[in-house]
Amino acid sequence: MLMIGIINELLRQVQSQPSQSIAYFLCQATDPRLNNATGILRSLIYLLVRQQPHLITHLRERYDTDPELFESGNTIYSLSTIFDKMVQSSTRATIFLLIDGLDECEKKKPFQKKGTVLEQVKEQLRQKSDGTFLWVSLVIQEMQNCQLLSEMVDLLEKAPRGLTLFYNRMLLQIQRLERLKRESCMLVLSVVTLGYRPLHLHELCLLVGMPKQQHGFDDLENIIAICGSFLTIRDDHVYLGHQSAKDYLSDNKGSAAVFPAGHITVHHRIYQESLQNLSTRL
Incomplete structure (x- = not known):
């Protein structure tokens, strides 16, 4: 009943704000069409297409190349791909997805012999x-x-x-990289750690001196991926994944590796790069 109330409230909101879409699914244990992952995805895709007809192109292009789309053993994977493309290309600002009764869905072990x-x-x-x-x-x-x-x-x-020992291992893996990758990772980690706010990718690229390189921006994203246990990218801004990561990189062993010459040296580098880029562009 609670989910139905939420759905009704969101439907009223969607009707008053065309920039939003809502897709919902209610699992039913007694109906083999409504108690599995394939049924959930099929229903969500149908509802999204009803509200945003242009999204049917993603379904159509897949169906044209594979008419057996809904009968094959790979249906769930095909539907997942279609659903992902629909969400990524949606012109609506907000999409609400609601699924109720997951405990009534068919439970299958993802590994037989495994x-x-x-x-x-x-x-x-x-x-x-x-x-x-x-x-x-x-x-x-x-x-x-x-x-x-x-x-x-x-x-x-x-x-x-535990997290401290895990971070130790991740940092050791970075220290074992070849020199250029190692130095780039340490520089990025040090600048992000000392930043007073999350830095945009373009800002970070400037502060670590990568714009001067031919493939600087792509290299920066690759470096962040290598440091994935510490860093994450959201909305083109670089964040430390968790407060514990910031604490680790600021104190004790993490700080000794990332800031071998101390925090002041990195602060000075940030100042120099900022001043140089301001002077160049203004």
């Missing part, structure tokens, strides 16, 4: 995270690069318990 591995992964995450969701998020981020089950298990077994 069930033992899945349980091992869950247990390792539970034991080593110390109840910190960020730790779990960072480890799963690393696991996404694993292609073998044995590689995934090995990563989890070697993952240190």
